[in-house]
Amino acid sequence: MQDITFPGPVDTEAELDRIAARYRRAGGVGMKVLNLLGGQAEGLLDRLPASVRGGLTGATEKALNVAVGVAQRSRGAIPDQPGWVNTAVGTAMGAAGGFGGLPSALVELPATTTLLLRTIQGVAAEHGFDPAEEGVQFECVRVFAAAGPLDHDNASDLGFVSLRLTLTGGAMHKLIAAVAPRLATVLGQKLAAQTVPVLGAVAGATTNYMFTSYYQDMAHVHFGLRRLAVESSVPHDQLVGQLASRMRVTRA
Template identity: 30%
Template sequence: MSASLSSEDLIQLQKAKQLLENPGLAAKMSNAIGSPIEHGLKLLPQSWNSGINDVTQKALLKASDAAIYTMKGTSVSLASNRMHKLGVALTGGMGGFFGIAGIAVELPISTTIMLRSIADIARAEGESLDILDTKLACLEVFALGGRSKYDDGAESGYYAVRAALAKSVLDASEFLAKKAITDQGSPILVKFTAEIAKRFGIQVTEKAVAQAVPAIGAAGGAIINTIFIGHYQDMATGHFIIRRLERSYGKEKIEEEYSKLIS
């Protein structure tokens, strides 16, 4: 029989679930621009839906090529969330200035900064960036967009998303154990990032809708991007708290306890 969670770890698990199951990205962006972002859907180009997966997947591949490898494998310090928010705010200013046309240029830069922030949070929760599993777990955070009206509700919960990605994660892990994660031509890595891009694209669309509002401007774009990275910092914090607890108690025990908690 597995050990019961300590009171402190139960508090941490509750914190993680609140972050992962109640992110409210669309609501936060709607508050920032003063109107529901759904009203901006008609402002997106007609070709947006067909091109969003390509844009997000390219952004993820470019980010994985550069974001993690200039960072130390382990760290005893807290994650530098504010510094990364500032970097993404600056790129958001560019996106806001150019509007929807700036997304393709701005998103790879923002995604790279966000992945560095996610990796920083992973280290703060005891992960080593020298381990392949951690690198894949960092990319996995982009699939944890939380619940959205555009999601299939059956696959939007935290453990449901992890289960849906499990085969792709395993295949990528086995392949990349022999190759570099930057081998972008790999069909297996392309498949893995495509699975993540499918979910990341939902959140990118919400961001694009907010930035498509004509009056948003550079300042508004910076605010939207700050909210955007804050969302994924929350996802990363919850994800890596869960992984830390799973290392102590086992995945089945933590998933069982997670399901009992009210988010």
């Protein structure tokens, strides 16, 4: 990742408090999804046909590989949008995907993945990082390692900000292969939600809105910590530990 500097002193504790608040807000998204689904997160994937469940990881890995190229190329033609625009676009895409049930939701999935990645890249730029730089592209994909809005395991989620993979040959493909199984579970839950009887397009719109909001918040956590490490000269791993302590206090 490129060397960047930020003007002025920084209040590390205050910034960590803001990042922790963003983290808690991301976690609150999952409760809204669960309310939509009647509180049933467990067994959600079982609503999908076995053939779809079996192919989710491969489909997700393919969608991520495509999204990396498309999202980066689109930056030259389409500027980064405010967060509310991204969620609005995601909502519309989810409605279209949910309207036709599972077949249309499967078609919508790669487009949603690309939108989410573009959203994450926009957050990276907001924090002062250049999404055209290879290391930043790498970090953007790492945000998908977050557990997802229906998983409230802080330890699991915090793992994504401390995930260690080096930028060697084929690093992006290795990262995508590592992230795809977890993201496949997340996207599978979204697909299943879009097939909820009666709700249809409403479920698709709502889940896409919430998933887009979730990954925007997690991107702010990820790149907020990266930026804070530069501003404060405090090691990133130490900041992650301090954030984890804040989250443990919150849960207690």
